Amino acid sequence: DAGVTQSPTHLIKTRGQQVTLRCSPKSGHDTVxxxxxxxxxxxxxxxxxYEEEExxxxxxxxxxxxxxxxxxxxxxxxxxxxxxxxxLYLCASSLWRDLRVSGANVLTFGAGSRLTVL
Amino acid sequence: xxxxTQLDSQVPVFEEAPVELRCNYSSSVSVYxxxxxxxxxxxxxxxxxxxxxxxxxxxxxxxxxxxxxSQTSFHLRKPSVHxxxxxxxxxxxxxxxxxxxxxxxxxxxxxxVKP
Numbered sequence: 575d576a577g578v579t580q581s582p583t584h585l586i587k588t589r590g591q592q593v594t595l596r597c598s599p600k601s602g603h604d605t606v607x608x609x610x611x612x613x614x615x616x617x618x619x620x621x622x623x624y625e626e627e628e629x630x631x632x633x634x635x636x637x638x639x640x641x642x643x644x645x646x647x648x649x650x651x652x653x654x655x656x657x658x659x660x661x662l663y664l665c666a667s668s669l670w671r672d673l674r675v676s677g678a679n680v681l682t683f684g685a686g687s688r689l690t691v692l
Numbered sequence: 693x694x695x696x697t698q699l700d701s702q703v704p705v706f707e708e709a710p711v712e713l714r715c716n717y718s719s720s721v722s723v724y725x726x727x728x729x730x731x732x733x734x735x736x737x738x739x740x741x742x743x744x745x746x747x748x749x750x751x752x753x754x755x756x757x758x759x760x761x762s763q764t765s766f767h768l769r770k771p772s773v774h775x776x777x778x779x780x781x782x783x784x785x786x787x788x789x790x791x792x793x794x795x796x797x798x799x800x801x802x803x804x805v806k807p
Contacts, residue, residue: 578735607794609795614799614800615799615800616696616782616784616797616798616799616800617736617782617795617797618797619794619795619796622794630794632794664735664736666736680726680738680741681736681738681795682738683728683735683736683737684735685733685734685735686735
């Protein structure tokens with residue numbers, strides 16, 4: 575049973591460029607959340623997708639956008655890259671109904687995509 | 693708003709010694725609590741969670757944590773650590789009944805187990 579897979583694992587971009595990161599959720603999961611983990615910090619919530627819609631968003635600028643596809647996979651796009659966007663980007667998947675049942679859904683994380691902006 | 697404070701950024705300990713990683717949270721409402729572990733160059737793995745019921749929660753790899761509502765703490769403990777426990781540990785909260793998937797993390801504690 576495959577877990578959460580993310581690609582690419584590492585990438586280097588320059589300031590002003592655009593980047594797209596990809597995520598395939600764990601088999602059976604229908605909800606995808608994205609987190610940014612800067613060096614020496616805990617992960618910070620970017621946004622969450624369910625049924626191809628953004629359901630919740632953290633405190634990130636509009637340069638950060640996303641998409642969810644009918645097969646539940648997801649993309650994170652960042653435009654006009656800044657040096658401060660250098661981080662590990664984590665994708666996490668879960669089941670939307672778990673939230674309805676228990677009041678909290680347990681996230682399964684991928685290994686992340688490490689973005690370096692020069 | 694909720695926040696999480698992990699009181700120690702680094703904890704060095706010798707193999708087979710006990711360890712406690714401290715976590716305090718701030719919230720005006722009830723929360724669910726989690727501990728995740730991150731091994732080098734890997735993503736986050738769930739160690740244990742507290743949703744309701746017994747305040748002593750047992751997780752994987754011999755770890756356990758105790759929810760203390762009066763002290764707003766959720767400290768992680770292991771009676772005897774191994775070299776393989778060397779990793780970064782994150783405490784996280786979700787507000788009860790909301791913030792679907794919006795975990796709020798602490799800054800992490802790096803556990804270093806020495807032979």
